[in-house]
Amino acid sequence: MSNSGNYEAVAADIKKLLHQPEYDDGSAGPVLVRLAWHSAGTYDAETDTGGSNGAGMRYEAEGGDPANAGLQHARTFLEPVKEKHPWLTYADLWTLAGIIAIKEMDGPTIPWKPGRTDYVDDSKLPPRGRLPDGAQGxxxxxxxxxxxxxxxxxxxxxxxxxxxxxxxxxxxxxxxxxxxxxxxxxxxxxxxxxxxxxxxxxxxxxxxxxxxxxxxxxxxxxxxxxxxxxxxxxxxxxxxxxxxxxxxxxxxxxxAAFAKLVELGIKRDESGKIVNADNVKGGYIS
Ligand code: HEM
The missing domain is CATH 1.10.420.10 (Peroxidase, domain 2)
Structure with missing residues (x-):
């Protein structure tokens, strides 16, 4: 078990699992990026619902959305990291993993802040149908x-x-x-x-x-x-x-756009602490 708040140790463990010779093109990276994006891409600014807080894909109503097909691979890749660092929320793990994967695959550095919390039940999940359809224009x-x-x-x-x-x-x-x-x-x-x-x-x-x-x-x-x-x-x-x-x-x-994506719906005070986390387990990690 690692020390609470040691994100460097988490990042190191995410980097280690990216190499997956038996999977797709040999890397877990792309599907981790898609997990981060789909965790956040349900956000609706008008009703201030959805977004990366909550990690709703752990529940069938969101995880079983056909738009999220295949993302169970990404969640399974990350499970040992969660087990090793149980203080970390899934919502933080999923967003951080996408950002680390992009960097490790020669992409840009993307700023990331912790503090997301995990829903304790499926009562606040966004409705299905909020993610884009590739067949459209x-x-x-x-x-x-x-x-x-x-x-x-x-x-x-x-x-x-x-x-x-x-x-x-x-x-x-x-x-x-x-x-x-x-x-x-x-x-x-x-x-x-x-x-x-x-x-x-x-x-x-x-x-x-x-x-x-x-x-x-x-x-x-x-x-x-x-x-x-x-x-x-x-x-x-x-x-x-x-x-x-x-x-x-x-x-x-x-x-800049990806950093904005993973912060959608999250309100922080001046110290970076998330102030609108309710119905959740975890809370701010200092
Ligand atoms: C994969 C659609 C935007 C990242 C896919 C797939 C579809 C799709 C149909 C293939 C899923 C599969 O069969 O495994 C769309 C549409 C978008 C969109 C319609 C917007 C109009 C984005 C955005 C990101 C993203 C904004 C991230 C910033 C990815 C990645 C994959 C992917 C990394 C590859 C996943 C893998 O290899 O398993 N997308 N996407 N997409 N998408 Fe998107």
Whole structure:
């Protein structure tokens, strides 16, 4: 058991579990990033509900949402860290793991603060249906992210996370990675979106996506309809082009937007202590 509040020890243990030779492309990193994002991406600014506080995916109502299919792998990877550091809340662990994974995969440093708490029952979970649908276009993407309080530039920056990982037929129905090296963070997703020709393809399960056959890889790279909406939309497209051309700018903007994402719905006092945590176990860790 580790000392309460020793986040350095937690971070070290998260780093150690990223290498998973038997899993996907050999890294737990991408699915940990998706766990962090889905834990926070339920936020609704108008009703001030959802968000990363609470770790609601431990309950069937949220964890069993088809939009969260596959994220049990991420939660299982992290379970030994929780067992070793029982003072840490799941809500903090999930958000921190995403941030550590991004950094370890060559991504930007993202500021992170602890203090999230875990719901003790499922009475405050956000309703299903708050996460984006990859089959849809720019209007839907705006509807989802404006609800959280993001603007067009932040939407495009956050979407750059699709430089990581892959889509799975048995999870979302889509198939394949976005880039040739999906365990390394970069701005390649934007570069490929701009540079390559993307052809529509209907998979044998009826799901429609866009593909580009990569000869070196002998594999098809993919884009979701919601990804290509970014280059088709006249407000989003300039940001796609900027991030494709300027990796530093993308890293800076991604870091700011992801830090904002994992703080959605969390109110802190001047010392950083979370002040709106109720119906929860854990509390602030000093
Ligand atoms: C994977 C949709 C935004 C990070 C996926 C998958 C879908 C999807 C369908 C594949 C799931 C699977 O089959 O395993 C979307 C849509 C978005 C969006 C429609 C917005 C319009 C984001 C954001 C982030 C993110 C904002 C993080 C900042 C990831 C990562 C994966 C992923 C890292 C790979 C997971 C893995 O390899 O297991 N996304 N996503 N996505 N998404 Fe998104």
């Amino acid at each position: 720019a209007d839907h993407v705006r509807f989802i992210f404006y609800r959280m309080g993001f603007n067009d530039q932040e939407i495009v920056a956050l979407s750059g996370a699709h430089n990581l990982g892959r889509t799975h037929k048995d999870r979302s129905g889509f198939h394949g990675p976005w880039v040739p090296n999906p365990t390394r963070f970069s701005n390649q997703y934007f570069r490929l979106m701009v540079e390559l020709e993307w052809k529509p393809k209907t998979l044998d399960n009826g799901v429609k996506q866009f593909v580009h056959y990569d000869e070196d890889l002998d594999e098809e790279l993919m884009m979701l309809p919601s990804d290509l909406a970014l280059i088709q939309d006249k407000e989003f497209a300039p940001w796609v082009k900027k991030y494709a051309a300027d990796k530093e700018l993308f890293y800076r903007d991604f870091s």
